[in-house]
Amino acid sequence: MTEMWVNMGPQHPMTHGLWNLRVRIEGEIIKDVEPEMGYLHRGIEKISEDRHYNEIITLMDRTCYVAGLSWEHLFIVAAEQALHVTPPERAEYIRVMSAELQRIASHLMWYSAFVQDLGLMTPFLYGMRDRDLILDLFQSYTGGRLTYEYMRVGGVRSDLPLGFTQRCRQVVDWLMDRFVEYDQLCLSSTIFHERCDGLGVLLEPEAVAYGVTGPMLRSAGSRRDLRKDRPYSVYDQVQFDVATATTADVTGRYLVRMEEMRQSVRIVRQCLDWLDDHPGPVMADHLPRWLGAPYAPMGNESYLLKRNYPTGVGLSMIEEPHGEAGAYVVNDGGEHPYRVKFRSPVLINIWAAKRYLPGYRVADIPPIMGSVDVCVGECDR
């Protein structure tokens, strides 16, 4: 059979988003791939320059629509550095708990999409069912199920509702039992191993050279996890292990993500215990007035333009569910950031497809790309 180019995307079940994977195949063997990104570019970095800091948080939910709270956290850490604001500790614990719950939700979303690529329909629905429980938790304290708009510069919007910690503990206990079920459905199946073992291998040196991060890097044996290596918020206060695997293939990424969910449950439990014992404020005192009011009062703009606030630069790097995300915020003393820049882990993980896809078969593309955990929203921004 002669060689031909096949467009997998922009509308293709494998992509899980809006991007195009051009594949050069000979028979069923992949010879070359070319990812084409940018279908979902919304100019979020540029829009951010015209918004108040607290308004940018709504954009963060839309940047990564499966891990909204993680990206809110990312921006908030950078913005607070740039604005010289210190949030109360209770707010930090709520943020860490939210980010870890979000990690579980995001990994469950990944699990559902990944197993469906393999042709497994039952665990897909199990994953979505259990993700809903976490969304219910989010709804109970943020009001939103997908776009939360919960974190604020200087804290979080509101404290947790009564009885939340109890409900949350019930949910994570239930989830711990379900994780066993997931492993039974996948790891005990011979076909799963036939489809996943030794596929999409990306060894550690190559992964580092491409800038690949997150579970993809850790599945190659690396222990790099920003929550340990460069702790932000209160990650230095909680106990957890870094999940790693050694096979650097699809099964390894599966194992890493499954273990990460268990470790996230561990962190969530510690945060809940702390939150039970330490009531207190969730917003910082002495915030600049304009941070509290997103819109300028009518006819009073001159007052806003004239105020003089210290400038600063914020750089945050956090371990997002998909990998290491970065945010760079320049505060020039105005009510809008002068410049905002994000680093998306998914873009780089996808781009390395040129390295880890060729040589395998067309039928291997869904499991391999599924194991990358693609979120095009943050990739194109």
Place this chain on the structure above:
Amino acid sequence: MSNVSLYSVAYTLSSVLLGALAHLFPAPIHGWLISGTVVTALAAVIFAAILLLASMLNTILLIWYERKLLGRFMDRRGAMHVGYAGLLQNFADGLKLFRKDTVRPGQADPLGFWLSPTAYMVTSLVIFGLLPISTGWNGGSLPLTLLLALVIFSFAPLFIFLGAWASNNKYSLIGGMRSAAQMIAYEVPILLAVVAVVVLAGTFDLNTIVLEQRNYWFWAPLFLALIVFLTGMLAEMERIPFDLPEAEAELVEGWNTEYGGMLFAFFMLADYLRALVGSILVVLLFLGGWTLPSYVPAALTSFPLAGIVWFMVKTYLVFGLFVWVRASLPRIRTDQLLRLGWMRMVPLALLSVLLAALVVLSHCLPLIGCVPSMGG
């Protein structure tokens, strides 16, 4: 009870209809209408119509059954809203597909594009004339029914490949190629498994095969053949874990990417017709067809149409097994399927042929003991 055959019902219906109709016409036409040839011809048409209706209704019921069962496996309810427990949902879906426009891509070859779904559907329907659902409920007893049914059954990949090639779509072409490769993997083990049954029964006639199972059902001595046959049937029906020609994850439904509206409905319906045929074949060859073991109380086997009822119960149980497999296994790859077919299933099937030969030679069964009246 089972002296009534489907054909005699059709013949009676035909003669009553034509007799009533003949009164409206003068003598020459009257005489011609009630002559044997015309009555037989109409009886054949009525017979075919009843078969068509029965197979279609069963297929639609089968889809409903799969949706509900799959729903239970997945912790949800399946179709619930149209009709009682969603029974009419498939009719609504069919009506919707019927109303849709059928679009042929500009570059597609018209003949192959239209021919493929039609032929796929027709070959799937033809098999129903050959399968005995109960005594007397088939078109007639040919000496080689089983072989003919299997031959027609294995036409499908040909038409799939034709439609895939005619669609002029890369995904479809890959799907069609996979379908052809898949056929190479499963046809040989299936036929070998059937050979084991034939060796034990001594005939290719399905009626006789069922009658030969009056002492014991063939699954007991031919358990290996049953496993091979079930696996091969899964591949033949192109269901998960062997649905790689239409793997929606990478090939966007594979060979039927370009088919929409009623043509898609044809493929869908024919897929389930084939699933029904596969389940029926398993019941006929291994599970004793419409018979029940002799220790079952007579009341359970003597009510009217008991044979058909038990046959359908067995068929739906076998299909339930296929649904269970679909709910719990991922899809495998073409090369893995070929390896499975040639390196696992063929030796197993050969082994079961050997076992069948040993059973026939010794007139003994491993589980039940020696049976003097082997027949065959």
